[in-house]
Amino acid sequence: MTKEIIKLDNISVTFEQKKKKIKAVQDITLHVNQGDIYGVVGYSGAGKSTLVRVINLLQLPSAGRVEVSGDVLYEKSAQSQQIVSTKKLREKRRKIGMIFQHFNLLNEQTVIRNVAFALKHSGLKEKEIEAKAQRLLDLVGLGSRKNAYPTQLSGGQQQRVAIARALANDPEILISDEGTSALDPKNTAQILDLLKDLNEKFGLTVVLITHEMDAVKRIANKVAVMDNGRIIEQGDLLQIFTNAKKQLTREFIGGGSAKAIATLRDFQLAKLKSDERMVQLTYIGNSVSEPLLVKLYRDFDVEANIIYSNIEVLRGTPVGTLFVIIKGTPAGQQQAIDYLKAQKVIITQIAGQKPTEGSREK
Numbered sequence: 001m002t003k004e005i006i007k008l009d010n011i012s013v014t015f016e017q018k019k020k021k022i023k024a025v026q027d028i029t030l031h032v033n034q035g036d037i038y039g040v041v042g043y044s045g046a047g048k049s050t051l052v053r054v055i056n057l058l059q060l061p062s063a064g065r066v067e068v069s070g071d072v073l074y075e076k077s078a079q080s081q082q083i084v085s086t087k088k089l090r091e092k093r094r095k096i097g098m099i100f101q102h103f104n105l106l107n108e109q110t111v112i113r114n115v116a117f118a119l120k121h122s123g124l125k126e127k128e129i130e131a132k133a134q135r136l137l138d139l140v141g142l143g144s145r146k147n148a149y150p151t152q153l154s155g156g157q158q159q160r161v162a163i164a165r166a167l168a169n170d171p172e173i174l175i176s177d178e179g180t181s182a183l184d185p186k187n188t189a190q191i192l193d194l195l196k197d198l199n200e201k202f203g204l205t206v207v208l209i210t211h212e213m214d215a216v217k218r219i220a221n222k223v224a225v226m227d228n229g230r231i232i233e234q235g236d237l238l239q240i241f242t243n244a245k246k247q248l249t250r251e252f253i254g255g256g257s258a259k260a261i262a263t264l265r266d267f268q269l270a271k272l273k274s275d276e277r278m279v280q281l282t283y284i285g286n287s288v289s290e291p292l293l294v295k296l297y298r299d300f301d302v303e304a305n306i307i308y309s310n311i312e313v314l315r316g317t318p319v320g321t322l323f324v325i326i327k328g329t330p331a332g333q334q335q336a337i338d339y340l341k342a343q344k345v346i347i348t349q350i351a352g353q354k355p356t357e358g359s360r361e362k
C-alpha cells in the first residue's frame, strides 16, 4: 500500500510585518506518497518556500497539521496547539535533507569536510564519518574531488556536494528549494537526473520546489501549482498536463500548447464553421496521429486538419499534442471522438459546438 510520508493539512502561514499581515500560505492540504517526486511550481512569492519549510518546522504554521512518516510534528486547532519535542524534531530533521539554490556550502572547508560536517552528531567515529562522506561523494560522482574547496568547483558540482551532504543522515525525504535555479541547462539536467536516480535506487521521496516547469516535467510524477499562497491545482503530472483546468497551470505546464491555444483563439475561432470544431488530442508514446486521422476520414467521413502539433517528454515518455479542426456530421464527429478515446487519445474541446469532456476554463 502506498504510504503517505508527508501530510500537510489545512496549513496556513501568516507573517505579521508592522501592522501588515502577509498570508504567505493559505489553507493548503498537500499529501506526498513515499517514493513520489512531487513538484511544487509557482511564480516568485507564491509561497512555495514557506510551504516546504513547514514540512520540517523550519517555519511554524499559523494553523494546520503537519505529519511526517507517521509522526505528528505540529497540530493547531482553535482549542489547542501541539508541537513535537525538540529532541524528536531534531531526529526528524535529520531524516529530511534539503538543498538550496545557492548550495550553502562552507567555503573554507574542503568538499569532504562539508559532507562530514552533517555527520557530526551521528554517533559515528571519525574514521567512519570519513568513510561515509567518501561513499556519498562517490555516489554523486565527486569522489576524486574530495580535497577541493567549494569555490574550485562548478555550480553543478557544488550542488552535488550539497546533495551528498543532504544525504548524510540517510534521509527519507529530500527537499530541493530551487536547487537547480542557479545552474545552466546542462547542469540542471544532470542534477535532476541525479535526484531521479536517488529516487529510483533508494526510494527517496523528493519535494521539488521550482519556478521552472521543465524541471518538473523531467522528473516529477506529481505536481502542485501555487498562486498567491494557495494550491490552485494538484495531482498526477500527466493528468494535469493533459487536462489542466486553470489558466495559470496551462501557462506553466502547457508551454508551447498554452501559447498555441492563445494564438488559435485569436486567429482561428472566427473561422470555424457550424460543422467544425477544434479539439486538442493528446497521446502518450510515439506518434500514431497520422494513421488515426486517416481512419477518421475513411471510416467516419470526418476530415481532420492539423493546425498545431508538438511533442514533449514527460518523465522520459514522449507525449504528443495535436490541435485539429474536425469537420463532419454531428454523428460522424461523435463516432470519431469515441474512436479516438478508445485508442487512449485524450480529447479536449478547444472551440466549436458540442463541448466534449474537459472543456476549459477561459
Ligand SMILES: Nc1ncnc2c1ncn2[C@@H]1O[C@H](COP(=O)(O)OP(=O)(O)OP(=O)(O)O)[C@@H](O)[C@H]1O
Binding pocket: 015, 016, 017, 022, 023, 024, 042, 043, 044, 045, 046, 047, 048, 049, 050, 051, 178
Ligand atoms: N519571514 C518572512 N517575513 C515576512 N514575509 C515573508 C517571510 N517569508 C516570506 N514572506 C512573504 O511570503 C510570501 C511568500 O514567500 P515565499 O518565499 O514562500 O514564496 P516563493 O514562492 O518561495 O517565492 P521565491 O521563489 O521568490 O522565494 C511573499 O510575499 C514573501 O514576501
